[in-house]
Structures are given as structure tokens and as C-alpha cells.
Amino acid sequence: MSMRMWGLPRQRRAWMGSLLVLLVAVVSGCKTAPPAPVARESVEAVSLDQAIALATDSLAAQIKPPESLLSRFEKPVKRPVMMDPSLDAASGQQTALTRLLDQKVNERLALQPLLEVLPFAQASLGRAQYIVVGTITRLEAARDVFQIHLALAELKTGKVAAQASSRARDEKFDTTPTAYYRDTPVLLLKDRVVEGYLRTGQMAPGEPADSAYLERVAATAMIQEATALYNAERYQDALGLYRDALATPAGEQMRSLNGVYLTNWKLGNVGEAEAAFGKVVALGLASKALGVKFLFNPGSTDFWSDTKISGPYAVWLRQIARQAANTKVCMEVVGHTSRTGSEAYNDKLSAQRAASIQRKLESESPMLVGRMKASGVGFRENLIGTGTDDASDSLDRRVEFKIGGC
Known part of the structure; x- marks a missing residue:
């Protein structure tokens, strides 16, 4: 500080000292210690x-x-x-x-x-x-x-x-x-x-x-709104939004196609529902992976006895057979089970369920004979893993279709 400044009144010296500190901060770019890593x-x-x-x-x-003097x-x-x-x-x-x-x-x-x-x-x-x-x-x-x-x-x-x-x-x-x-x-x-x-x-x-993902956010937002309507049992409104999403360039997603199937099925539009499920299967085959949630009676290769659950299975099988025959793919049918019982028992049961699905598909379309093989992985690839054997872990009792060339 200059000698000239000492001759000023004390209050003015204090004010000018504060101003000097502020000017130094501006010149130095308001540098502070770097923040601790998060x-x-x-x-x-x-x-x-x-x-x-x-x-x-x-x-x-x-x-x-934003870093600036004014931002402080x-x-x-x-x-x-x-x-x-x-x-x-x-x-x-x-x-x-x-x-x-x-x-x-x-x-x-x-x-x-x-x-x-x-x-x-x-x-x-x-x-x-x-x-x-x-x-x-x-x-x-x-x-x-x-x-x-x-x-x-x-x-x-x-x-x-x-x-x-x-x-x-x-x-x-x-x-x-x-x-x-x-x-x-x-x-x-x-x-x-x-x-x-x-x-x-x-x-x-x-x-x-x-x-x-990011390029489809707008369509995804529309699909999510439709799904909220579906969860609220407003099926007609949900169907309209799913269709609107599909009409956009980025809207052909598994979730929108699946939404059209689900809402039509709930509304009793069986023909429209089957056509929509066919498109779901076609997209899965094109992606070389398709998993379907067939629910079986415990310890059995028979479908779940409650027709509210198993009622659409005939539609699913028909469309899987039709789409697979049309695309001329070969498939490995892989059965899965929930985490109940021994590993050896579930390996055998999952293979039996896969073989049962294979036979049903071949009866729907004889063109598939010789283009499929069945296998089972028991509960080794569980996605839920709770072993509750109800709707909450139905993904663990799925049948997957692994797609390959013939």
C-alpha cells in the first residue's frame, strides 16, 4: 500500500483496502481451491x-x-x-x-x-x-x-x-x-x-x-404415458397413444408393439391382438432373441390351468410358428425353471418343457421340423430368483428362442 494512502482517514483506507482485495480477485479470475472429488x-x-x-x-x-464473478x-x-x-x-x-x-x-x-x-x-x-x-x-x-x-x-x-x-x-x-x-x-x-x-x-x-436410447426419448415418453394409462386400466386411451407412438419414426419399439397387443387383448379385439403379437415376434426374431413367458403347472409340462393366464398361449404359439417359418430361421428352444427343487430335477424339467413347446410349434407349422432343438438350463439363468412360483417370478419360467442360421 502506498505512503499516500496512509494519509487518508481510517474509514476510507478500510474501504479502499476492500476494493483492492476485490480487484485482485477479479484479476486472478476468482480462483479458489479446487473442490474435493465427488x-x-x-x-x-x-x-x-x-x-x-x-x-x-x-x-x-x-x-x-457456471463460474464467474457475478455468479457468486x-x-x-x-x-x-x-x-x-x-x-x-x-x-x-x-x-x-x-x-x-x-x-x-x-x-x-x-x-x-x-x-x-x-x-x-x-x-x-x-x-x-x-x-x-x-x-x-x-x-x-x-x-x-x-x-x-x-x-x-x-x-x-x-x-x-x-x-x-x-x-x-x-x-x-x-x-x-x-x-x-x-x-x-x-x-x-x-x-x-x-x-x-x-x-x-x-x-x-x-x-x-x-x-x-437417446434418439428415441420422445417416442419413449409417449410410450411411458401410454403404459401409465394401461396400468390405470384405461385401455382404449392407452391403445391410442401406443398407436401414435408407432406412427413416429422412432416409435417401433418392443414396448409400443407389445402395448398394442396387450390393449387389444384387454379390449377383446382378438384379431388385432394376434396381428400385433406377430409383429412383436418378428421384431424378436430380427433381433435374434425372443423370450416368451409360458407359465406351467408346478412340476409339469402342462400349461397353467387358469385360462385367464394361459388363454392367449394358442395365439402366441401360432404366431411364433408362423413368423419363424416365414423368416426361415433355425431355433434352439431353451426352457427355464424357477428356483424350487434340486438342480438336477429342474434341469430335466426345463428340457421337458422346451421339448413340449417344440412339438407344439412343429404341429402348428410342419416346415419347422428339423429346424429346432430343445434344451433346458434349469434355474441357472434366473432373472428374478425368488422361487415364489407365482406371477412375480414368471420370467424365471420362460421359454427362450435362440435364433441362428440353418
Whole structure:
């Protein structure tokens, strides 16, 4: 400080000293110590509320506010974000647990000063800057632990801006599928959009989000709105939205085709339902993977006795046989069982169920004779693994069709 300044009154000297400090800050670019690194992954299993708080807060902490002198004195501008409803990573389904995850993550995001939470809907697409994807699934290595993955992608750049993971102790979570996924005949995991969603949830910040998923977000929002209507038993309204989604360039997804099948079946439009299921099968065959949830009586190769469950099976078999014959593919029919009984017993039972399906398909279309083989894997590839033998683990009693050349 110059000698001239010492001659000034004390108050003025104090004021000029503060101004000098401020000017130094401006010249130096307001440099401060770099923030501590944010932990993206927590491996300790905690309660569900704690796990969601850890992952969501970590996600938000990775979103940096704009750096400028004025930004320190201005109220931060909130960035609009919407969450595409989470999925079970093993099955690709929405369940009571994934819906609980959605609710708690959205509530936690709403507490973040830099984020404004929007509903996942078509009307939000014009405003949203970010989209959050999330998964929760039981760990195979630790059956009493669930793994949570959250990722936040920027819609404009298509890149993952933040990602976080945590683990929750099993608190007797309700993993019952929602109505749409309970009723669906097919295993949706092999759909490109669903797989892209699941991949995006585990991508590191800076990586591009899966393009097959991100390019179809608008259609996915429409499909999700239709699915909410289906879950509310508003089948006619849901059918209209599923059809609207299919009419868009990105709308031909397994979930929209399947929605047209389900709503038509609920409305008693059997012919339209069968035609829609044929398209579901054709898409599965084109993807070289198709899983169908045939439910059998316990310990038997007979279909489930309740016709409310097994009533559509004749339609399913007819369309699988017809589409497979038309595309001239060869298939391995793979049977699965739930986790009840010994491994040897379930291996035998799953092979018998696969052979039973093979015979039914060959009777529907003799052209398939010699183009299929049956095998069983018991419960070694369970997706749910609870062994409850009811609708909640019906995916574990599925039959898969592995497609190959002849």
C-alpha cells in the first residue's frame, strides 16, 4: 500500500483496502481451491433411503454451476431435469420397487438447488436440459443386496454429465411387476432401446449416452404415458397413444408393439391382438432373441390351468410358428425353471418343457421340423430368483428362442 494512502482517514483506507482485495480477485479470475472429488460409487450396503440419498446427491454434486464473478452473488438458475422411469436391470421391467426408487429419487432431486424436476412426458421435452436414467437389481453374488445405478445425460450434447452408484440392503422389497409388465408375454431385455437405457445408467461422465436410447426419448415418453394409462386400466386411451407412438419414426419399439397387443387383448379385439403379437415376434426374431413367458403347472409340462393366464398361449404359439417359418430361421428352444427343487430335477424339467413347446410349434407349422432343438438350463439363468412360483417370478419360467442360421 502506498505512503499516500496512509494519509487518508481510517474509514476510507478500510474501504479502499476492500476494493483492492476485490480487484485482485477479479484479476486472478476468482480462483479458489479446487473442490474435493465427488465419490461416484458407494459399495457399502445401507438402507434404501440412505442409498438413494448417496447416489442422488453425488449425481447433483457433479453438475457444476457456471463460474464467474457475478455468479457468486446471483441466485443460481435451476436446470430442468426429468427422470425416465427406472428399470430392474436383470429383467428390464418396471416393478413396485422401481416405482419407489423413482419417487424417492425425484423427491431428492427436487431438493437440489441447481435442478428443477419435470415429469417425464412429451410436454417436458422442449424444456428439459437433462434426463436421468436409473436401475435397481438384486446382486447375484449377494442375494440380500440391491445395486442402484443413476446417470444424468445432457440432451443437447448427448453426453453423460454425471453418474453414481450405491447399494441397498434388501428390506423385503416388493419386486412385483407393474400391470403392464405382469401381463406382457415377452421378455423385453433384448430390445435395443431397453438395453441402451441400461448401458447408459453405468456410463462414466463424459461418455456419450447410448444413441439407440437417446434418439428415441420422445417416442419413449409417449410410450411411458401410454403404459401409465394401461396400468390405470384405461385401455382404449392407452391403445391410442401406443398407436401414435408407432406412427413416429422412432416409435417401433418392443414396448409400443407389445402395448398394442396387450390393449387389444384387454379390449377383446382378438384379431388385432394376434396381428400385433406377430409383429412383436418378428421384431424378436430380427433381433435374434425372443423370450416368451409360458407359465406351467408346478412340476409339469402342462400349461397353467387358469385360462385367464394361459388363454392367449394358442395365439402366441401360432404366431411364433408362423413368423419363424416365414423368416426361415433355425431355433434352439431353451426352457427355464424357477428356483424350487434340486438342480438336477429342474434341469430335466426345463428340457421337458422346451421339448413340449417344440412339438407344439412343429404341429402348428410342419416346415419347422428339423429346424429346432430343445434344451433346458434349469434355474441357472434366473432373472428374478425368488422361487415364489407365482406371477412375480414368471420370467424365471420362460421359454427362450435362440435364433441362428440353418
